[in-house]
Amino acid sequence: MRASGTKRPAAASLATLAVLIAAAVGCQSGGGETAPSPSRSTPSTTSSGPRAHVLAVKIDNVGPARPQTGLDKADIVYVEQVEAGLSRILAAYSSRMPPVVGPVRSARETDLELLRQFDRPTLAFSGAQAKLLPAIEAAPLNPLPPTADPGAYFRGSDRAAPHNLYLRPGKTPHATTGVNAAEDIGLRFAAPPxxxxxxxxxxxxxxxxxxxxxxxxxxxxxxxxxxxxxxxxSDGARLGAADVIVQYVTVHPSLYQDRWGSTSPYTETVGSGSALVLRNGKGYDVRWSRPTADSTTSFTTPDGKRMTFAPGQVWIVFASK
Structure with a gap:
C-alpha cells in the first residue's frame, strides 16, 4: 500500500493514449521506451519571492554511463534503486546550469511523486515505459523528452547507445530563477546543530x-x-557532496515493468521515518517527515529542531528500511 497522499496514475481515455503514442513515435530510449509530448508553464512567485524553477534530469548510473557530465553542478542529487537492484540518479538544477548534462535516461514512477515538492519543475528524460506515459502527462510538471525538443538533445560519440544521450539546458525553453532548489524545499544552510x-x-x-x-x-x-x-x-575531478542524507524509506514493486519484464521498484517518499545526515565529518541521526505528496520533506533532530546543512551540493540517497 502506498503512503497517504500518493496517487495512482489515472486511467487515460483511448483518445489520450492515441495522442501520446503518436507523439512518442520516432523516439526510443535505451530500451525502446517512448516519450510523451511537452507542456509549458512559467515560474510562479510567493510572498517571499520567486520559487526555484527546477530542471530535473534523469541520469544514467551504470558503469558504461560514467563519468557523468554536469552532475557536479546540481543543487540536489537524488539516488534511487531501479530494476535489477541497480541505481539511477535524478539531478535537480536551479541555482546554476551546466552547458551539458547526461547521459539522460528514462523516467520512473518514483520521480513523479518526488518532484511534487517543487513548483511545476521541468523533467528531462529519454523516455518512459508506455503505461507510465499518461501518469507523466497528468503530473504537475513540464515533461521534456527528446520528442518535445529534439534540438536540445544530442548523441555523444565517446560511448555506445543508450549511454550517450545528452541535454543542453541552454537550448531548452526552461527558464531558471537562480534560487537554490534545496532551499526552495526547506533545507536550511546554517551553522551545524x-x-x-x-x-x-x-x-x-x-x-x-x-x-x-x-x-x-x-x-x-x-x-x-x-x-x-x-x-x-567528465573532466576528471572528484565528485563530492557538502551534505549527504541517507533517507530510510519503503521500497516495493510498482505497477510497471521494463522491456525485459523486470518490475520497477517504487520508492515511497511520502510518510515519515529515520535518516542519517552526514555533515562536516559527523553523522546526525534525524527524522524525516512528508505528510502528503504536495508537501516538502522536513528533517528534524531528536529535540525536534530543524536539521541544518553545510552550503553546497546535497545528495539524498534513498535506502530501504
Whole structure:
C-alpha cells in the first residue's frame, strides 16, 4: 500500500493514449521506451519571492554511463534503486546550469511523486515505459523528452547507445530563477546543530549497486565512490557532496515493468521515518517527515529542531528500511 497522499496514475481515455503514442513515435530510449509530448508553464512567485524553477534530469548510473557530465553542478542529487537492484540518479538544477548534462535516461514512477515538492519543475528524460506515459502527462510538471525538443538533445560519440544521450539546458525553453532548489524545499544552510558523532565515512548498498561517502577534511566534502570506484566528473575531478542524507524509506514493486519484464521498484517518499545526515565529518541521526505528496520533506533532530546543512551540493540517497 502506498503512503497517504500518493496517487495512482489515472486511467487515460483511448483518445489520450492515441495522442501520446503518436507523439512518442520516432523516439526510443535505451530500451525502446517512448516519450510523451511537452507542456509549458512559467515560474510562479510567493510572498517571499520567486520559487526555484527546477530542471530535473534523469541520469544514467551504470558503469558504461560514467563519468557523468554536469552532475557536479546540481543543487540536489537524488539516488534511487531501479530494476535489477541497480541505481539511477535524478539531478535537480536551479541555482546554476551546466552547458551539458547526461547521459539522460528514462523516467520512473518514483520521480513523479518526488518532484511534487517543487513548483511545476521541468523533467528531462529519454523516455518512459508506455503505461507510465499518461501518469507523466497528468503530473504537475513540464515533461521534456527528446520528442518535445529534439534540438536540445544530442548523441555523444565517446560511448555506445543508450549511454550517450545528452541535454543542453541552454537550448531548452526552461527558464531558471537562480534560487537554490534545496532551499526552495526547506533545507536550511546554517551553522551545524549541537551533537552528532564523528564519522569518517558511510556506505549505502543496493542489491547490485554501492555508494560510499568518505569525509575529506582538506576538501570539506564527502567524496563519492560508486561500486568501489572513485566517482569523477567528465573532466576528471572528484565528485563530492557538502551534505549527504541517507533517507530510510519503503521500497516495493510498482505497477510497471521494463522491456525485459523486470518490475520497477517504487520508492515511497511520502510518510515519515529515520535518516542519517552526514555533515562536516559527523553523522546526525534525524527524522524525516512528508505528510502528503504536495508537501516538502522536513528533517528534524531528536529535540525536534530543524536539521541544518553545510552550503553546497546535497545528495539524498534513498535506502530501504
Amino acid at each position: 549541537p551533537g552528532g558523532r564523528p564519522l569518517a565515512g558511510h556506505t549505502v548498498r543496493y542489491p547490485a549497486a554501492r555508494f560510499a561517502f568518505t569525509w575529506s577534511a582538506d576538501r570539506h566534502r564527502w567524496l563519492v565512490d560508486m561500486d568501489g570506484t572513485p566517482a569523477r566528473t
